[in-house]
Amino acid sequence: MFKKILIANRGEIAVRVIRACREMGIATVAVYSDVDRAALHVRKSDEAYPIGPATASESYLRMDKILDVAKRSGAEAIHPGYGFLSENAKFAQACADAGVKFIGPTPYSMNLMGSKTSARQQMEKAGVPFVPGTSRGLASAEEGEQVAERVGYPVMLKAAAGGGGKGMRLVHTRQELRSALESAQSEAQRSFGDSEVYIEKAIVNPRHIEMQVLADEHGNTVWLGERECSIQRRHQKVLEEAPSPIVDADMRRRMGEVAVKVAQAANYTNAGTVEFLVDQQKNFYFLEMNTRLQVEHPVTELTTGFDLVHLQIRIASGEKLPFRQSDVAIRGHAIECRIYAEDPDNNYFPSPGKITVLLQPSGPGIRRDSGMYEGWNVPMDYDPLLAKLIGYGTDRQQAIMRLERALYEYFVAGIKTNISLFQRILCDADFQAGKLDTGYLDRLLAKGNQAARSSAPEKERATLETIAAIAAGMFAVLDPASSASKGKDGNAAGAAKIPSNWKQKGRAEGLR
Amino acid sequence: MVYEVIVGGKTHRLELEKAAGGWECRLDGQLVHIDAVIPRRDVLSLLVDGHAYEIKREQTATDLHMWVGSTRFAVELRDPRSLRSCQHAAGDEKGPRKILAPMPGRVVRLLVAENSEVEAGQGIVVVEAMKMQNEIKSPKKGVVKKISATPGAAVNPGDVLAVVE
Numbered sequence: 033m034f035k036k037i038l039i040a041n042r043g044e045i046a047v048r049v050i051r052a053c054r055e056m057g058i059a060t061v062a063v064y065s066d067v068d069r070a071a072l073h074v075r076k077s078d079e080a081y082p083i084g085p086a087t088a089s090e091s092y093l094r095m096d097k098i099l100d101v102a103k104r105s106g107a108e109a110i111h112p113g114y115g116f117l118s119e120n121a122k123f124a125q126a127c128a129d130a131g132v133k134f135i136g137p138t139p140y141s142m143n144l145m146g147s148k149t150s151a152r153q154q155m156e157k158a159g160v161p162f163v164p165g166t167s168r169g170l171a172s173a174e175e176g177e178q179v180a181e182r183v184g185y186p187v188m189l190k191a192a193a194g195g196g197g198k199g200m201r202l203v204h205t206r207q208e209l210r211s212a213l214e215s216a217q218s219e220a221q222r223s224f225g226d227s228e229v230y231i232e233k234a235i236v237n238p239r240h241i242e243m244q245v246l247a248d249e250h251g252n253t254v255w256l257g258e259r260e261c262s263i264q265r266r267h268q269k270v271l272e273e274a275p276s277p278i279v280d281a282d283m284r285r286r287m288g289e290v291a292v293k294v295a296q297a298a299n300y301t302n303a304g305t306v307e308f309l310v311d312q313q314k315n316f317y318f319l320e321m322n323t324r325l326q327v328e329h330p331v332t333e334l335t336t337g338f339d340l341v342h343l344q345i346r347i348a349s350g351e352k353l354p355f356r357q358s359d360v361a362i363r364g365h366a367i368e369c370r371i372y373a374e375d376p377d378n379n380y381f382p383s384p385g386k387i388t389v390l391l392q393p394s395g396p397g398i399r400r401d402s403g404m405y406e407g408w409n410v411p412m413d414y415d416p417l418l419a420k421l422i423g424y425g426t427d428r429q430q431a432i433m434r435l436e437r438a439l440y441e442y443f444v445a446g447i448k449t450n451i452s453l454f455q456r457i458l459c460d461a462d463f464q465a466g467k468l469d470t471g472y473l474d475r476l477l478a479k480g481n482q483a484a485r486s487s488a489p490e491k492e493r494a495t496l497e498t499i500a501a502i503a504a505g506m507f508a509v510l511d512p513a514s515s516a517s518k519g520k521d522g523n524a525a526g527a528a529k530i531p532s533n534w535k536q537k538g539r540a541e542g543l544r
Numbered sequence: 545m546v547y548e549v550i551v552g553g554k555t556h557r558l559e560l561e562k563a564a565g566g567w568e569c570r571l572d573g574q575l576v577h578i579d580a581v582i583p584r585r586d587v588l589s590l591l592v593d594g595h596a597y598e599i600k601r602e603q604t605a606t607d608l609h610m611w612v613g614s615t616r617f618a619v620e621l622r623d624p625r626s627l628r629s630c631q632h633a634a635g636d637e638k639g640p641r642k643i644l645a646p647m648p649g650r651v652v653r654l655l656v657a658e659n660s661e662v663e664a665g666q667g668i669v670v671v672e673a674m675k676m677q678n679e680i681k682s683p684k685k686g687v688v689k690k691i692s693a694t695p696g697a698a699v700n701p702g703d704v705l706a707v708v709e
Contacts, residue, residue, distance in 0.1 A: 046618055131669055148667055152655055158574075186573075198598045373674070375646075375647075378678070379674055382647070382673045382676050382678075383646075383673075384647055384648050384649070384673050384674055384675030385647055386647050388602075389585070389586045389587075389602070390599075391602065412673040413674070414674065415674070416674045434680075439614070440613060440614050443600050443611065445600065445601075445602040446602075446604075447587065447647075447674045448647075452614070493615070494613045496613070496617070497551050497552045497554075497617060498571060498591070499590065499599065499612050500551050500599070500617035500619055501551045501556050501558060501571060501619070502550040502578065502592070503599040503612070504551070504558075504601075504608070504621045505545070505547045505549060505560050505569075505591055505621065506560065506567070506578075506588055506590065507588055507599075507601050509545055510582050510588075511582055512580075
């Protein structure tokens with residue numbers, strides 16, 4: 033087993049990996065950019081080294097600096113977390129060349145899965161089900177029209193090197209195809225330096241369901257159940273759960289077997305995720321494979337009882353998987369809310385800044401993986417994910433109730449967060465009925481805040497308004513130093529000049 | 545203590561007086577007996593007629609909010625003894641209005657020039673944070689008297705970006 037591991041990441045996932053290492057008696061090395069000196073992952077690690085300015089391309093994405101720290105500190109392995117260098121085959125290769133173990137798959141598997149068309153060709157050979165379409169880039173608009181005719185409109189054009197919705201076009205009719213192809217190709221060229229575009233049948237209102245796999249370096253591969261990830265916005269997942277409300281034991285086994293087949297076809301090792309699109313008839317189609325630990329891995333951990341980070345480290349150190357497929361059982365239900373620094377009143381725009389008050393939930397069935405603390409200044413330079421709140425229960429309904437309770441306890445001031453969004457989702461009738469697809473969240477938000485607000489009884493709201501008014505006065509009386517009309521132009525200075533009897537009394541008593 | 549509290553668009557008169565075992569509270573003349581403690585900064589435990597409430601206070605550079613449970617209320621609190629100093633802040637539609645940065649970020653570009661006429665809700669400055677761009681809008685119709693934001697500069701919450709009159 034490794035004695036020391038470097039974590040090439042920041043935020044909640046760096047803290048998550050550091051915790052696993054401490055549990056396993058492994059020393060940890062953190063790296064940090066200039067704005068992250070006071071970040072939680074630096075505070076929690078055994079060693080920490082600066083790697084440059086705030087901009088990720090000059091710090092967290094600098095392979096040379098990170099490998100240099102690994103060498104200096106004597107770290108034997110690197111955990112990349114998610115994002116940053118986690119799916120960079122060049123980095124995995126550079127680690128191998130430097131004699132440091134990369135905790136993840138081999139550069140070969142990463143390269144294979146990195147291109148959507150090469151992954152598709154390989155998977156087609158292995159007999160994996162696909163959305164009907166081509167496995168190669170389109171040579172001409174005529175070819176595109178022929179394929180579209182064969183699979184039926186609507187069709188989706190996708191960049192082979194794509195991601196994040198770039199180089200993607202939905203085409204409803206033959207007339208639109210030619211110009212859509214041209215614009216997708218030029219967008220793909222601009223965004224990825226590669227104009228290869230392929231075509232697929234468009235699945236209307238699909239679900240996004242993914243399967244967790246684990247593979248050791250001795251040829252053993254298992255699946256650990258699915259995660260429902262249909263609640264997304266701007267191609268960003270917001271809430272995930274395991275198991276999916278629509279997957280039964282038989283479908284889970286079939287999806288799991290396909291996922292294992294995908295992993296084996298890519299000679300995959302370590303933790304990975306096979307993503308599927310699922311149509312309204314519950315047909316599932318291979319979409320892509322994520323060659324890293326996922327943000328939403330805790331819902332799988334809670335419903336299987338396995339610690340995925342422990343297992344990643346054990347696999348990377350050469351151990352065999354300590355269990356077989358027949359030992360995997362799904363128990364209970366888990367739902368994860370991604371707490372982002374975003375302003376719900378301003379179209380979920382990022383909201384960095386200083387956290388002035390933080391009250392955090394705990395109690396039965398609640399897991400909180402967090403990278404924030406009270407007094408921390410959330411930098412404006414990175415992803416807005418602050419923490420993950422995961423509710424676990426014997427069934428879906430209990431998991432929902434526990435999360436609602438925990439969200440009620442959660443309070444963050446100083447910056448804006450999307451906590452109120454989860455309160456809306458969890459009490460929504462469609463969510464509770466499990467009626468989800470990738471368009472769900474946009475539809476919910478289109479209903480507007482108004483609908484959500486009017487659902488609160490008028491009389492109750494009036495009472496709460498009264499309480500708010502009394503509370504504002506009581507704060508001013510009991511804590512006059514930081515109260516009243518502070519913040520309004522000119523008032524803060526004016527108020528400070530008025531001597532407070534309470535403060536003077538307090539000080540006089542303190543002198544005794 | 546006497547306060548004027550504006551919440552939900554209504555102005556209330558609030559009188560608070562220390563009494564045995566708590567406080568006598570008159571809200572618009574109506575008397576209730578309450579008990580209140582601050583167990584930690586910005587958190588208030590309030591007991592009203594046996595009902596327990598936990599209220600969180602959120603103060604930013606520009607406003608004050610009370611969270612009762614998970615419902616948020618924008619609150620304005622005035623001390624009538626220093627009412628005079630508050631009055632110019634209360635004149636919403638008249639007089640110059642400062643446009644403040646709502647979050648830390650970097651000024652990307654200006655959307656209007658000084659002395660140009662703007663409508664309420666029109667974008668004035670674009671500020672970028674966490675790789676997303678945000679248009680900061682004018683709170684009122686008027687003329688842009690001054691623009692203090694410069695493209696490329698970092699801003700902190702509460703920094704004045706522009707003044708509209």
